[in-house]
Amino acid sequence: MNTKEIDALADRIVEARRARVAMPFLAEATAGLSEDDAYKVQFAVHDKLAGKGQSQLAGWKVAFAVPAQYEPLKLSGPAFAGIYQDGVRQSGEVFQPGWPIKAGVECEMVARIAHDVTAGSAAYTADSIRPYVANLYCGMEVVENRYGDVSKLGGPGRIADDVLQAACIVGTEIKDWQKLDFAKVQGRSEFEGKELGAGPGANVMGGALISLAWLANKLISHGKHLKAGDVVLTGSVHPPQFLPGPGKAKSEFAGLGGAEITVK
Numbered sequence: 001m002n003t004k005e006i007d008a009l010a011d012r013i014v015e016a017r018r019a020r021v022a023m024p025f026l027a028e029a030t031a032g033l034s035e036d037d038a039y040k041v042q043f044a045v046h047d048k049l050a051g052k053g054q055s056q057l058a059g060w061k062v063a064f065a066v067p068a069q070y071e072p073l074k075l076s077g078p079a080f081a082g083i084y085q086d087g088v089r090q091s092g093e094v095f096q097p098g099w100p101i102k103a104g105v106e107c108e109m110v111a112r113i114a115h116d117v118t119a120g121s122a123a124y125t126a127d128s129i130r131p132y133v134a135n136l137y138c139g140m141e142v143v144e145n146r147y148g149d150v151s152k153l154g155g156p157g158r159i160a161d162d163v164l165q166a167a168c169i170v171g172t173e174i175k176d177w178q179k180l181d182f183a184k185v186q187g188r189s190e191f192e193g194k195e196l197g198a199g200p201g202a203n204v205m206g207g208a209l210i211s212l213a214w215l216a217n218k219l220i221s222h223g224k225h226l227k228a229g230d231v232v233l234t235g236s237v238h239p240p241q242f243l244p245g246p247g248k249a250k251s252e253f254a255g256l257g258g259a260e261i262t263v264k
Helices: 003-019 034-051 124-134 155-160 208-221
Strands: 057-063 080-085 089-090 093-095 103-113 133-144 165-175 187-193 192-200 231-236 247-253 258-262
Touching: 003 034, 003 080, 003 155, 003 247, 034 080, 034 155, 057 155, 057 165, 057 208, 080 208, 080 231, 093 133, 093 165, 103 165, 103 187, 103 192, 103 208, 103 247, 124 133, 133 208, 133 231, 133 247, 165 231
Parallel strands: 057 231, 089 165, 093 258, 133 258
Antiparallel strands: 057 080, 103 133, 103 231, 133 165, 165 258, 187 192, 187 247, 247 258
């Protein structure tokens, strides 16, 4: 896509996002989109939403953390997307009808960044990213199906529109997180007391700090970086689970805490 086409597609996404209406056009509009151009569209969406006073970026999310998620979407690997300030909510948040359009949940750890993570002499690793983490929380990502039949939307199309991101729910702060074996933590999500999905921390690229380091490196490769105060959804232990209707959803990590929402 050329610059004009990227800008036009970003405008269509922003218009729909501001109005909080579905965008069934996106599957066809992004059918031939490359990963590189998909990120150009995503960054243009970020700039346009911020420029229209809709919302500033609050941080980032990691998506498609395992091959079983990104390979069917014809992506080269995991992906990232933006989180917005008006989407960062505390556990217990009640969502009124109309937004998210069709809500889903993912069980994730949320990191808050202590210092800017800029390019250095070597790529970041799980060990070298640790000093940049201020806090870790048990959290939940709220995703939304803005597309009708989401199965028709390819990987680049999802990247262009922030990979279904709606909200970042910040729950229990994890004490002594430095001592955790991130691969072995067990996470799960439920709706009205019925389990929707579950999995170990290893499903997040081997552990939350591994995915956080990957994100730091990937952002730098795109000319961006994690900033002090950023909130990061580090990746889900299970695929997104869309809710069947109104009710209460909860995500939790065994022995650590959790986060919950109510959808009206």
